[in-house]
Amino acid sequence: MIAIYLCAAIAVYAALRVVTERNTMRKLPFFNVISFAVTAIIVLLLPGPITILAAAAYFVGSTLESNAIASTWAGGMKKP
Amino acid sequence: MNDIVMAASLILILIGMTAAILNRDPFDKLISLSILIAGVFPFIIDRGFLDVAIATALIAPLSTIFTLMVCRRVKT
Amino acid sequence: MLDEPARILVAAALCWINFVAIDVFFRLPESGGVCGATAIAEEVEKGGGNLHGGFMLGNIVSSPDASAGTLLAACGVYCAGLPGGLFAALLVYIGNRICYDPGYAGTTGAITATFLVFGMTQLGFAATDFIAGMVIAIFTLQGISHVHSSRLIARLWEIRNRLLGEP
Numbered sequence: 106m107i108a109i110y111l112c113a114a115i116a117v118y119a120a121l122r123v124v125t126e127r128n129t130m131r132k133l134p135f136f137n138v139i140s141f142a143v144t145a146i147i148v149l150l151l152p153g154p155i156t157i158l159a160a161a162a163y164f165v166g167s168t169l170e171s172n173a174i175a176s177t178w179a180g181g182m183k184k185p
Numbered sequence: 186m187n188d189i190v191m192a193a194s195l196i197l198i199l200i201g202m203t204a205a206i207l208n209r210d211p212f213d214k215l216i217s218l219s220i221l222i223a224g225v226f227p228f229i230i231d232r233g234f235l236d237v238a239i240a241t242a243l244i245a246p247l248s249t250i251f252t253l254m255v256c257r258r259v260k261t
Numbered sequence: 262m263l264d265e266p267a268r269i270l271v272a273a274a275l276c277w278i279n280f281v282a283i284d285v286f287f288r289l290p291e292s293g294g295v296c297g298a299t300a301i302a303e304e305v306e307k308g309g310g311n312l313h314g315g316f317m318l319g320n321i322v323s324s325p326d327a328s329a330g331t332l333l334a335a336c337g338v339y340c341a342g343l344p345g346g347l348f349a350a351l352l353v354y355i356g357n358r359i360c361y362d363p364g365y366a367g368t369t370g371a372i373t374a375t376f377l378v379f380g381m382t383q384l385g386f387a388a389t390d391f392i393a394g395m396v397i398a399i400f401t402l403q404g405i406s407h408v409h410s411s412r413l414i415a416r417l418w419e420i421r422n423r424l425l426g427e428p
Contacts, residue, residue, distance in 0.1 A: 108393035113193035130304035134403040148336040163242040165356035170246040172323040175297025177253045
């Protein structure tokens with residue numbers, strides 16, 4: 106029972122760190138912590154065979170989102 | 186038992202919403218929107234809508250990628 | 262046998278050792294896999310960290326690595342036992358292929374973590390301890406201070422190079 110509260114606390118703390126960090130690229134590792142914590146919350150809220158599919162879909166989607174944001178930021182900085 | 190977790194995801198949604206309103210840079214806005222979407226997921230899962238959760242998890246990054254195309258075109 | 266907080270801390274230490282060892286062994290701190298990872302590494306170095314540690318932080322952010330494999334394998338063992346963990350390894354491999362990554366580190370991490378978590382559940386640990394422990398492990402690496410964690414990874418990378426030869 107402590108496990109899910111711990112994940113929720115870590116998610117809120119990481120969200121506060123994302124907001125207070127000024128640099129755009131250094132925000133992304135903190136956002137990665139949020140996506141780990143939310144994946145854990147998804148699995149701990151509703152254990153079942155299909156839940157692992159939902160958790161993996163959320164995690165891969167969130168990683169792809171971070172990847173796209175970082176790649177576009179790097180490409181946009183190099184071109185001019 | 187789920188009240189504390191739901192309160193935490195509500196805090197996530199509020200933080201993401203406030204940051205998305207206040208940020209100026211488009212990439213910062215997109216990261217804040219990602220926090221907002223991350224906060225929505227525990228509410229969907231808590232009701233047991235797993236199919237809705239999978240569909241949202243696949244649609245949200247695609248919408249972000251399409252928005253990023255617009256960002257790059259404006260920036261260069 | 263142990264209380265739940267003590268079990269979570271032991272599980273966090275095991276997960277940390279598992280995923281950092283596999284990530285360093287598969288040469289993640291050597292270079293950025295995609296250009297986004299390189300950008301994150303350069304920003305971390307600009308903030309006072311180390312470049313090789315920054316490469317590993319960027320690679321963890323921009324593709325599912327052994328850390329994601331450990332988390333999803335623990336989730337799979339919690340939901341469906343040993344087959345769930347192996348199914349999670351397959352999902353991690355698909356996710357790696359989506360993110361333009363060869364996928365050795367993630368799949369290996371998921372399979373080793375499956376057997377680790379399944380073995381520890383036979384010894385009296387619960388799979389939930391490993392899920393929370395993995396969140397704590399990734400939090401210590403990426404959530405507290407990028408400067409110190411990147412320097413720590415750079416030190417581990419030097420030790421790995423000294424043991425196994427230069428890349």
